[in-house]
Amino acid sequence: MAFAGTAMLINMAPGPDSLLVVRTSVTQGRPGGLAAVLGILTGCMGWGLATAAGLTALLTASRLAYNTLRVCGAAYLVVLGAMALWHSRKPADPEPARRATVPADRFAAFRVGLGTNLLNPKAGVFYMSLIPQFVPRDAQMFSATLLFTAIDVFELAVWYWLLTRAASALSERIQRPAFHRRLEQITGVAFLGFAANLLTDHS
Template sequence: MLTSLLWFAGVAALINVTPGLDTMLVLRTSVAHGRTGGRAAALGILTGCLAWGAATAVGLTALLTASRLAFDTLRIGGAIYLAWLGVSALWTSRRRFAGKTAEDGEGAADGGADAVVAAVAEDGSTDGSPRRGRRAAFRAGVATNLLNPKAGIFYMSLIPQFIPHGASVFGSTLLLTAVDVAELALWYWVVSHAASALGERVRRPSFRRRMEQLSGVAFLGFAANLLLAERA
């Protein structure tokens, strides 16, 4: 089992660090809302991964390949949600930064306001706004992961290949899921810290606007890709 575990850890690590939808969500949230926002989004994604792993352990993910209706329902729902995220990001970039300029003075003022918000989020203030932002980021992470049938198919198709003959399918699946989630947690920790540090250093409204625009286009691209996806 140890050999299979090590092989799985290596393969999963390569897949996890490949840029994708979940990483994009953590990146965008960390730049826009700081480390706490990025961590909340990552926690939501990890919760979704645990759910997919548990579903794989009991055989529920097989429905995604056995049932065209189940796959298409999840696929279309996920695409609609991603399209909504993309349009929201583009709308935010247009509304939030409308009329702003990239002048140093104005950028500094905007940066000061962002710094206050980040400080409040970091020190665990009792103000409702940061908490609402973290809850929204968590929900976005859960929804993005669970509404993506490719995530379920990933667990269903990859994990069984690393379960040794004669080993408990249920226990081995949960163990391999735990390894994958631990690796993802480490990866998202690195991404959220790097992205939030970049967001703190680059406080120009133009940078934030471009980041929102890039995120919006990326989410719309992921939505289109999901719409065109076929069952494995």
């Protein structure tokens, strides 16, 4: 219960993943948002498995590994931010929800969600630094890590489900092209801000 409460507070904090879920839900409808969520959750499960196997320790033991992943993640966020700003210059789709019915759009949203999560070294450090603090001394580290990962993924799934529901409902109510352009501008600048924060992080 202590881990679940701590993880929920961290999961609800604004970050690139949450921003991506909101943006995708607004621009592609709820199916697109859920596809992005699935990609993010897949990435979290990957980090959890890597932590259970001890692989994430490389991120703190090797400065080169951490910096390489940090730079790649920042570059990825820059691309997302630039694409959002570019889309804000185009005429808005008057029926954004219909695009979510295209499987290719949902698969693209899944890939973006997966990439945003896996290319964020802080996600790996989160699992490696937080989970061991809650593992009982007499418990098996591998199985306990998988259990805590499952708890975290479940909480994220519930939280992101609420975000997609709220964001897609807002998009359906506000169909003005200016709203969608402004959203792209805000998310574009936010992604660039997250990229700058990742580049300047020397922890």
